[in-house]
Amino acid sequence: MKKFGLIVLLVLLFLLCVYPFVFLGQSFSFENGHFDFAIYKRAFTSNMTIRSFWNTMFVCGTTVILSTLVSIPLAWLFTRTNLAFKGFWRTVFCLPYAIPPFIGAIAWIYLANPSNGLLKPLLPWINIYSKTGLIFVMSAFFYTFILINLLSALEKIDPSLEEAARISGASSWHVFSKITIPLVVPSLVSGMLLAFLSAIANFGIAALIGNAAGISMMTTQIFIFQKMASYTGLKLSGILSLGLLLIAAVVFYLDHVISRKFRFSLVTGKVARPSLIDLGAKQFGAQLLLLFLSIIIFILPIGAILIAALSKLQGDRSLSNFGLQNFVTIFSKTDETYRAVGNSAYLAIGAAVLCSLFGYFLSQAGKQLPGRLNKLKEAFVAIPYAVPGTVIALALTLTTLSWKLPLYNTLGIILLAYMAKFLNFSYRIINDGVSQVDQTLIDAAHVAGANSWQTFIRIWMPILRPFLMASFFLVFMPAFSELTMSVLLTGPGNETIGTLIFQLQEYGDASGGGAAVLAFCVLVLIVILNATLKIATKGKYGL
Amino acid sequence: MSAVEFNNVSKDYQGNQILKNISFKINDGEFVSFLGPSGCGKTTSLRMVAGLEKNSSGEISIGNELISSPEKNIFLPTKDRKLGMVFQSYAIWPHMNIFENVAFPLRMMKTTESDIKSKVEEVLSLVELGGLSQRMPNTLSGGQQQRVALARGLVARPRVLLLDEPLSNLDAKLREKMRRDIRQIQQHFKITCIYVTHDQVEAFSMSDRIMIMEKGNILQFDTPTAIRANPANEFVREFIN
Numbered sequence: 001m002k003k004f005g006l007i008v009l010l011v012l013l014f015l016l017c018v019y020p021f022v023f024l025g026q027s028f029s030f031e032n033g034h035f036d037f038a039i040y041k042r043a044f045t046s047n048m049t050i051r052s053f054w055n056t057m058f059v060c061g062t063t064v065i066l067s068t069l070v071s072i073p074l075a076w077l078f079t080r081t082n083l084a085f086k087g088f089w090r091t092v093f094c095l096p097y098a099i100p101p102f103i104g105a106i107a108w109i110y111l112a113n114p115s116n117g118l119l120k121p122l123l124p125w126i127n128i129y130s131k132t133g134l135i136f137v138m139s140a141f142f143y144t145f146i147l148i149n150l151l152s153a154l155e156k157i158d159p160s161l162e163e164a165a166r167i168s169g170a171s172s173w174h175v176f177s178k179i180t181i182p183l184v185v186p187s188l189v190s191g192m193l194l195a196f197l198s199a200i201a202n203f204g205i206a207a208l209i210g211n212a213a214g215i216s217m218m219t220t221q222i223f224i225f226q227k228m229a230s231y232t233g234l235k236l237s238g239i240l241s242l243g244l245l246l247i248a249a250v251v252f253y254l255d256h257v258i259s260r261k262f263r264f265s266l267v268t269g270k271v272a273r274p275s276l277i278d279l280g281a282k283q284f285g286a287q288l289l290l291l292f293l294s295i296i297i298f299i300l301p302i303g304a305i306l307i308a309a310l311s312k313l314q315g316d317r318s319l320s321n322f323g324l325q326n327f328v329t330i331f332s333k334t335d336e337t338y339r340a341v342g343n344s345a346y347l348a349i350g351a352a353v354l355c356s357l358f359g360y361f362l363s364q365a366g367k368q369l370p371g372r373l374n375k376l377k378e379a380f381v382a383i384p385y386a387v388p389g390t391v392i393a394l395a396l397t398l399t400t401l402s403w404k405l406p407l408y409n410t411l412g413i414i415l416l417a418y419m420a421k422f423l424n425f426s427y428r429i430i431n432d433g434v435s436q437v438d439q440t441l442i443d444a445a446h447v448a449g450a451n452s453w454q455t456f457i458r459i460w461m462p463i464l465r466p467f468l469m470a471s472f473f474l475v476f477m478p479a480f481s482e483l484t485m486s487v488l489l490t491g492p493g494n495e496t497i498g499t500l501i502f503q504l505q506e507y508g509d510a511s512g513g514g515a516a517v518l519a520f521c522v523l524v525l526i527v528i529l530n531a532t533l534k535i536a537t538k539g540k541y542g543l
Numbered sequence: 544m545s546a547v548e549f550n551n552v553s554k555d556y557q558g559n560q561i562l563k564n565i566s567f568k569i570n571d572g573e574f575v576s577f578l579g580p581s582g583c584g585k586t587t588s589l590r591m592v593a594g595l596e597k598n599s600s601g602e603i604s605i606g607n608e609l610i611s612s613p614e615k616n617i618f619l620p621t622k623d624r625k626l627g628m629v630f631q632s633y634a635i636w637p638h639m640n641i642f643e644n645v646a647f648p649l650r651m652m653k654t655t656e657s658d659i660k661s662k663v664e665e666v667l668s669l670v671e672l673g674g675l676s677q678r679m680p681n682t683l684s685g686g687q688q689q690r691v692a693l694a695r696g697l698v699a700r701p702r703v704l705l706l707d708e709p710l711s712n713l714d715a716k717l718r719e720k721m722r723r724d725i726r727q728i729q730q731h732f733k734i735t736c737i738y739v740t741h742d743q744v745e746a747f748s749m750s751d752r753i754m755i756m757e758k759g760n761i762l763q764f765d766t767p768t769a770i771r772a773n774p775a776n777e778f779v780r781e782f783i784n
Binding site: 158160161163164165166167168169170171174178179182183185275 | 620623624625628632647648651695
């Protein structure tokens with residue numbers, strides 16, 4: 001790459017991933033050139049803010065604890081035992097990672113709302129509009145962050161570390177509690193912090209369930225302040241965003257410290273694990289437990305969405321009430337549907353292509369940048385991934401406004417937000433691929449007389465193809481049904497699938513079941529895309 | 544009594560027979576090497592003694608105790624076999640200091656704290672690591688880590704000490720010293736040792752008897768002198784040269 005190209009690349013990266021947050025911070029802190037204490041005082045002493053802070057801490061903290069308790073035994077079953085149907089169960093329990101959490105919230109509202117929830121006849125006391133409900137639905141999604149982290153860490157441990165303990169007379173429990181768990185502490189903690197971060201940044205569940213339950217969370221409070229559409233409102237929401245940003249920063253700092261303190265050199269890469277624990281008679285019990293859990297996490301919510309999508313009138317259980325009425329309404333009588341599908345497809349494809357390209361060039365630049373600058377580059381790429389979506393949305397709005405870019409209320413700004421948020425996925429995957437390519441392969445092409453462009457097309461592209469595909473899918477999937485940022489950035493005519501489902505559910509005719517129809521379509525699409533990705537990359541990517 | 548005996552032991556894995564009906568007996572206090580090229584079944588045999596792998600048929604016993612027999616539905620779990628093992632990768636637990644690593648087998652036996660202390664110190668000085676007990680594993684060299692592994696394998700006075708290519712990650716000079724030291728310690732405890740290696744120099748310099756294996760069969764099981772004087776077949780002759 002030419003020097004000029006490198007500089008342009010790094011400037012673009014800085015403007016997309018770093019500058020907006022700096023700008024957000026300083027534009028709210030200064031009023032006429034002076035540090036504005038008053039607005040901080042107002043933001044951080046208002047009852048609403050304080051309550052939303054404690055609600056967020058309590059709900060998300062409890063979610064992480066519950067998620068950890070579920071993930072550890074699951075991870076053990078999937079990596080250390082001769083559990084039957086292991087691959088199938090693994091996919092089932094990892095899949096919620098790819099499903100947008102607000103769809104789960106909608107499903108659980110159908111299942112357990114206090115007026116006509118589907119589970120009401122069985123469990124009369126059930127009420128999803130409560131702190132318990134909020135924690136439950138969040139846990140049902142964010143445990144996947146811990147589980148996936150644990151699975152990869154458990155697979156990397158040198159098996160002889162555990163075998164040595166067995167030879168020393170340790171029971172399965174002692175091997176697990178004294179050897180295995182201490183060795184995966186860094187991964188466990190970073191999974192827990194990641195789950196916490198995703199939970200505090202989550203908007204969909206907080207809004208759909210929290211609002212109805214009268215539990216205000218930080219993300220929903222930011223949304224309310226911003227929708228006040230006044231300058232003060234914008235300022236308050238900005239400052240609360242900074243608070244959220246601060247929590248995220250603390251979380252990342254903790255992760256950094258802990259992973260440093262407990263860093264052991266474990267064998268990297270998957271290793272064959274010849275001696276699995278024989279579950280014996282407990283095999284049946286394990287299958288039953290997994291079936292029960294999967295019913296709660298998976299089958300009930302999907303069933304509820306399907307029933308809601310097929311019900312002409314919500315709450316009516318007679319057979320004549322079922323039909324494709326809602327599908328017809330949503331797909332032939334609602335203009336917004338096509339606009340939203342079109343917008344989301346355009347945004348998701350755009351973000352996936354641009355992120356992959358950007359990720360490729362950033363990765364190639366790594367070979368020419370000095371080590372320290374390269375580290376800085378990687379940190380920049382990771383920043384928006386760690387920053388809560390609401391904060392990204394606000395920061396980009398303010399930055400583009402200050403540059404007088406005509407992006408306010410356009411799809412352009414949503415595209416920028418997606419790119420910032422998901423660039424980290426693309427970069428990591430493509431960098432993984434680029435670093436696997438031996439330089440001699442490239443040198444050989446040059447010796448054979450290929451120029452840079454020919455090398456790119458004939459050598460890089462074919463080798464990187466699985467990585468580029470994974471990058472495309474892993475940006476496309478979350479972008480296609482994104483809600484948190486879109487809901488703050490959308491304007492008239494700019495609906496996305498996420499915001500349309502949200503509006504239908506929150507403000508629209510709830511009995512229509514329109515939200516359920518779209519949610520069901522998104523679910524089907526995600527399952528198909530995930531399977532495609534898994535097959536296309538031979539199991540390396542995909543759940 | 545800690546003789547080790549295999550009786551018509553086979554191991555099938557994914558349709559391949561990786562051990563073909565082998566029988567042998569290792570006497571109490573004997574140092575035996577399993578020698579052969581990779582894939583010959585030597586490591587599998589060792590891991591079956593440990594119970595880290597199960598034989599598909601036949602009987603394995605230690606002393607007078609039958610520890611594995613699929614036909615009789617007997618399988619003594621690894622943790623109850625009272626063995627010591629030294630792994631190629633050392634397998635020193637990185638989250639415990641040297642003392643705790645070595646003390647682990649004793650803790651599993653619920654030994655008293657004062658006993659643990661004296662036994663660990665004793666075995667550490669035997670492997671020439673006295674004074675390092677509070678160090679963390681990542682501050683030790685490869686050779687020192689392997690001595691920790693040896694100490695951990697010996698501390699609980701196991702019935703048999705299993706060594707799975709323990710020296711192959713060390714450099715040549717260190718290897719020579721370790722060979723002498725391991726042999727000396729074995730004589731000191733008069734412990735039965737099974738030593739897996741693909742290095743014939745190692746096998747010939749340390750063992751009372753050597754079992755040469757190829758493709759899941761035993762080709763020859765005899766003393767080093769006898770094997771040198773009288774190789775069983777062309778493969779053995781080639782291999783030991």
